[in-house]
Amino acid sequence: VQLQASGGGLVQAGGSLRLSCTASGRTFSSYVMGWFRQAPGKERELVAGISSGGNTKYEDSVKGRFTISRVNAKNTVYLQMNSLKPEDTAVYYCAFPRYSGSYVYTTPNAYEYWGQGTQVTVSS
Numbered sequence: 001v002q003l004q005a006s007g008g009g010l011v012q013a014g015g016s017l018r019l020s021c022t023a024s025g026r027t028f029s030s031y032v033m034g035w036f037r038q039a040p041g042k043e044r045e046l047v048a049g050i051s052s053g054g055n056t057k058y059e060d061s062v063k064g065r066f067t068i069s070r071v072n073a074k075n076t077v078y079l080q081m082n083s084l085k086p087e088d089t090a091v092y093y094c095a096f097p098r099y100s101g102s103y104v105y106t107t108p109n110a111y112e113y114w115g116q117g118t119q120v121t122v123s124s
Contacts (some may be wrong), residue, residue: 001025001113005094008118011084015122019079021094021115030100033070033077034111037090037120047092048079049104057104061087084122091117 007019019035034049048068049057056068065084070077077094095111105111 001096003094003096003113003115005092005115005118007079008092008120010121010123013085013122013124015084016080016082017084017120018081019092019094019118019120020076021078022074022076023094023096024075026096027100028075029072032097032102032104033068034095034097034104035068035077035079036093036095036108036111037088038093039090042090044093044108046104046106046108049106050077051102051104053102055102055104057106081120084120086122086124088120089122090120092120093117 002024005021029052032051035047036044037047038044047059050068067080094115096113098112
């Protein structure tokens with residue numbers, strides 16, 4: 001599986017960014033997709049995950065500000081990030097899980113393939 005992520009950048013607090021991640025190499029529609037982030041000195045954490053059927057899970061601090069979505073026909077998952085805060089600054093990774101199904105795992109160990117990471121920097 002190969003994951004190609006894009007869409008990071010520098011934005012002022014309160015601004016928006018949209019991340020995209022396109023997968024290849026496996027039946028995309030059979031798998032949950034996740035977005036993780038990792039800030040310097042911190043552990044990698046799940047920001048949002050989505051099942052093929054559209055069930056979603058969000059990290060508490062991004063609820064109401066971030067929206068994860070997917071287009072199975074394009075093998076692509078998106079992360080729309082609004083009302084960005086300086087504490088959202090991190091490298092963001094899309095992730096593909098080890099097993100098919102509809103459960104959105106929150107731990108990095110449940111994911112086998114990772115995108116290259118895209119930097120999101122929010123200035124105050």
